[in-house]
Each structure stands twice: as C-alpha cells, then as structure tokens.
Amino acid sequence: MATPRIAAVKGMNDLLPEQAPLWQKLEGTARRIAALYGFEEVRTPLVESTSLFVRGIGGETDVVGKEMYTFDDRGGESLSLRPEGTAGAVRAYVEHSRHAVDPIQKWFYLGPMFRHEAPQKGRYRQFFQFGAELFGVAEPRADVDLIALVVRFVRELGVSGLVLHLSSLGDEESRPAYREALVRHFSPHAARLSETDRRRLEKNPLRLLDSKDETVKALAEGAPSTLDYLSPASRAHFDEVLRGLDALGIDYEVDPKIVRGLDYYTRTTFELVATSGLGAQSTLAGGGRYDRMVEELGGPATPAIGFSMGLERLALLLEASGPALRRGPDLFLGVLGDEPGRTAQRVAERCRDRGCTVELTLKSGGVAKQMKRADRLGARFSAIIGDGERASGRVKLKTLATGEEREIALADLVEVVGAARETDGGQR
RNA sequence: GCGAGCGUAGCUCAAUCGGUUAGAGCGCCGGACUGUGACUCCGGAGGUUGUGGGUUCGAGACCCAUCGCUCGCCCCA
Numbered sequence: 001m002a003t004p005r006i007a008a009v010k011g012m013n014d015l016l017p018e019q020a021p022l023w024q025k026l027e028g029t030a031r032r033i034a035a036l037y038g039f040e041e042v043r044t045p046l047v048e049s050t051s052l053f054v055r056g057i058g059g060e061t062d063v064v065g066k067e068m069y070t071f072d073d074r075g076g077e078s079l080s081l082r083p084e085g086t087a088g089a090v091r092a093y094v095e096h097s098r099h100a101v102d103p104i105q106k107w108f109y110l111g112p113m114f115r116h117e118a119p120q121k122g123r124y125r126q127f128f129q130f131g132a133e134l135f136g137v138a139e140p141r142a143d144v145d146l147i148a149l150v151v152r153f154v155r156e157l158g159v160s161g162l163v164l165h166l167s168s169l170g171d172e173e174s175r176p177a178y179r180e181a182l183v184r185h186f187s188p189h190a191a192r193l194s195e196t197d198r199r200r201l202e203k204n205p206l207r208l209l210d211s212k213d214e215t216v217k218a219l220a221e222g223a224p225s226t227l228d229y230l231s232p233a234s235r236a237h238f239d240e241v242l243r244g245l246d247a248l249g250i251d252y253e254v255d256p257k258i259v260r261g262l263d264y265y266t267r268t269t270f271e272l273v274a275t276s277g278l279g280a281q282s283t284l285a286g287g288g289r290y291d292r293m294v295e296e297l298g299g300p301a302t303p304a305i306g307f308s309m310g311l312e313r314l315a316l317l318l319e320a321s322g323p324a325l326r327r328g329p330d331l332f333l334g335v336l337g338d339e340p341g342r343t344a345q346r347v348a349e350r351c352r353d354r355g356c357t358v359e360l361t362l363k364s365g366g367v368a369k370q371m372k373r374a375d376r377l378g379a380r381f382s383a384i385i386g387d388g389e390r391a392s393g394r395v396k397l398k399t400l401a402t403g404e405e406r407e408i409a410l411a412d413l414v415e416v417v418g419a420a421r422e423t424d425g426g427q428r
Numbered sequence: 429g430c431g432a433g434c435g436u437a438g439c440u441c442a443a444u445c446g447g448u449u450a451g452a453g454c455g456c457c458g459g460a461c462u463g464u465g466a467c468u469c470c471g472g473a474g475g476u477u478g479u480g481g482g483u484u485c486g487a488g489a490c491c492c493a494u495c496g497c498u499c500g501c502c503c504c505a
Contacts, residue, residue, distance in 0.1 A: 117504075120500070370464080372466090
C-alpha cells in the first residue's frame with residue numbers, strides 16, 4: 001500500500017514547467033505595458049487585517065461576507081488572505097502618506113488573491129491578478145489612460161473576442177436618487193421575486209440588474225438606467241471618458257447593467273468580457289473609480305481609479321489559441337568518461353559566460369542515449385566530448401535540425417555557438 | 429452553500445447483458461545501434477479500476493456512503 005499522498009488544496013493549482021512560458025509571457029507583457037504608461041510595481045502583503053477588507057470593500061459584499069480566508073493569528077487579531085488588490089494598495093498609499101511624496105501615484109501589482117468559492121472553469125481559490133491603481137487624479141483623462149492600458153495589454157497578447165463594457169455609477173449626489181428609482185421599479189413585482197432577490201431589493205437594488213433569473217431579467221429590461229440619474233458633474237465626467245475613448249479609437253459598449261461586486265466604486269466602472277471561451281466566468285477584467293476609498297481608510301480625500309484582471313482566465317484564452325513554445329538549449333554537451341566530463345563542464349561554463357544556454361550530460365550513458373536527450377530537449381547544436389576529443393582538441397559539432405556535422409577546434413566551440421545564437425537573437 | 433456529471437497505467441481512452449488473467453495508443457525505461465538523435469523494429473516497467481461498505485456464484489460495470497475532479501447556480505477576476 002502506497003503511502004497516502006497529500007494533494008494540493010482545493011482550488012489551488014500547481015503551475016508546472018510546461019505552463020511556465022505562457023505565464024512568463026503574461027507577466028512580462030504586463031510589466032512592459034505598465035511601464036509604457038508610467039506605472040511602477042508595488043508589492044503589498046498577501047495577508048492584511050480583516051478590518052481593512054471589511055471597511056474598504058464592504059462587509060455586505062459576497063467577497064468579504066462569505067468568501068474570505070479569515071483566521072486569528074496567535075495574538076488574537078483577525079487576519080485575512082487578500083481577496084483583491086485594491087484595499088491593500090490604498091492602505092499602503094495612506095500608511096506611507098504617499099500623497100505627501102507626490103499625490104499622483106501610479107502603481108501596478110501582480111500576484112495571487114484568495115477567495116473561498118466553489119472552483120469552476122476560470123475560477124479558483126488562489127488566482128493571479130494583474131492590476132493597476134492610479135491615485136490622485138479626478139480628471140476623466142485618467143480613466144481613459146487606464147482603460148487604454150488594459151486594452152493595449154490584451155491586444156499585445158493577441159486576445160480577441162473581447163468587449164469593453166462601460167458605465168457610470170454616479171457620485172454621492174446621484175446614487176440615492178437612482179437607488180430610489182430602482183426600488184420604485186421593482187417593488188410592485190416583489191411577489192414574483194425570489195427570496196434572495198427580494199433581499200437585494202432592500203439592501204442593494206443595483207444587484208437586481210445583474211440577475212440571471214429570467215423573471216428578473218425581463219423586469220430589468222425596463223428598469224431605469226443609472227445613466228439617467230447621473231448628477232451633471234458625473235454626467236460630464238462620463239461623457240468626457242467616452243469622447244476620450246472615441247479619440248483613441250477604442251470600441252466600447254455603454255452598458256448600464258454592469259454592477260461591480262465591490263461597494264467602493266463610484267462614477268466610471270468597466271469590464272472586459274470575453275464573448276467565448278470562458279464559460280460562465282466570462283469577465284476577464286473589471287475596474288472603475290473609487291474616489292472615496294482613500295478618505296474612508298483614513299487618508300486625505302483622494303480620487304482614484306483602478307482595474308484588475310484574472311490571469312488564469314487570460315491564460316485559458318491564450319491556451320486556446322495554441323501552446324507557447326519552449327526553447328531548447330543552444331548547445332547539448334555529451335560526455336563519455338570522468339576526465340572528459342570535467343573538460344566538458346569547463347566548456348559548458350565558458351559557453352554560459354558567453355550567454356549561451358547549455359545542457360550538459362549529468363547522468364552518464366551511451367552516445368545514442370545522450371543524443372536522444374539532445375533531440376528531445378530541442379537543442380540547436382550537440383557535441384560529444386570523450387577521450388579522443390580531449391586528446392585531439394577537436395570536436396564534431398552537429399546541427400540537430402539538419403543533421404549536418406562539422407569538425408571544429410574545441411577551443412572554438414564557445415565562439416561558434418555564441419555567434420549562432422547572436423545571429424538570430426536566440427530566437428529559433 | 430445548492431444542483432448535475434465524471435473518477436480505469438504518467439497522459440488520452442477501451443473492456444459486449446454483470447463473466448474468468450483489466451487492454452490499446454502515446455509517453456517512459458532498455459535493446460537492435462558497446463561514439464551520434466529523428467524513422468523503424470523488439471523487449472520491459474507501470475493498475476488495490478479514487479476509497480469504504482453492500483448486492484451477486486461472480487462487480488471496473490449495479491446499489492449506498494465518502495473523497496476528489498469538472499461544469500452550472502450564486503458571486504466574481
């Protein structure tokens with residue numbers, strides 16, 4: 001009987017070497033695009049005081065109310081694994097008085113988030129997000145710049161079939177009136193609503209617009225739009241965002257029904273939705289303004305806008321369009337014997353000094369076996385070093401792809417392999 | 429939290445109505461080829477059929493429970 005194995009925790013996945021190239025591409029592109037827009041990386045803790053999320057995101061939200069990994073540490077303080085990145089970023093902005101350094105802070109982050117939900121396609125308990133936060137600018141141009149970043153990122157990766165949904169939730173002035181209008185619209189039909197939807201009607205009527213229940217969907221068709229209740233200032237802001245996107249040629253769909261699940265949003269909200277490939281979890285990215293949150297967490301009144309994107313969902317879309325290639329080593333160095341092995345290892349080090357990737361035979365074996373390995377690894381060149389080579393100072397350098405073989409001086413090996421790498425920049 | 433589907437080798441799958449020793453392809457290891465990969469051929473390892481119980485002369489298959497995975501609902505990225 002085999003010893004029982006311990007499996008990974010439900011909803012938390014290993015990323016194995018085969019998947020690494022794809023993730024490196026995702027993260028590398030994210031960093032590069034963020035830099036193009038002047039965003040700098042911030043790394044905040046994975047664990048925060050539970051109260052941060054309760055205050056920042058809203059205790060009534062599903063994310064905080066029932067999906068957080070919460071525990072008491074040894075001192076009795078309630079801590080939680082971060083379910084999203086914005087609250088921690090705002091906390092850091094306030095804690096370090098960044099407004100005093102420069103009120104305009106442009107941050108991006110890349111890292112795991114945790115939510116205790118039933119896993120399904122595109123939804124995991126540990127998932128990676130790429131996100132950005134732009135503090136200190138109320139102007140709609142900031143909204144447009146941030147959305148442009150998101151759009152450029154997915155475009156750069158070659159993901160297609162995405163639609164940008166856009167709306168505005170208004171400000172302190174507009175929201176109460178809109179809320180009331182919604183209650184007026186749905187209340188006469190309360191009897192036909194499910195229990196949860198009736199509770200929503202009381203607590204957060206905005207939620208009803210997002211319902212998938214057919215009855216509610218039908219009712220929502222004729223519901224008043226948040227856009228009709230915007231204050232003049234919010235209206236002007238929203239219109240300017242739309243004009244800015246038009247000017248950049250970014251397509252969007254004004255969709256008053258998008259309601260973000262976190263309480264902190266004001267004014268502009270947006271989602272990037274996949275039209276296929278993600279099943280029920282079609283939202284790839286979400287974001288919006290949170291102009292009141294910095295103040296609510298004890299900082300000076302500071303407007304802000306941000307977004308976050310689920311990288312697993314992005315990976316799912318990218319995997320569908322073909323696997324990322326793993327690049328083999330520039331040189332495979334085979335070894336026959338201990339003494340030649342030491343020579344080969346020295347040569348390998350010199351190649352690596354030169355910036356070439358080298359796979360050296362570590363586990364002794366016959367030539368055929370070593371060549372098989374060279375082939376499987378996808379090496380560009382192979383050479384075997386044995387007593388003969390050591391004595392003569394000459395090696396046979398084989399180009400795996402063509403089978404062509406030529407004899408060169410062992411002393412020239414580094415230069416030949418290095419030059420070949422440089423002619424095509426290591427891209428093969 | 430709720431609902432549904434699925435668990436057979438490392439992977440993808442097969443196994444007649446419940447029938448005797450659970451197979452194949454790919455992959456892996458070895459050999460043909462003791463100093464040259466791919467193609468080919470030969471051989472090998474690898475399974476408590478997720479787990480526990482039940483029905484039966486007999487269970488991979490049927491029943492119950494349990495665990496896991498997947499998908500959907502809710503919600504979200």
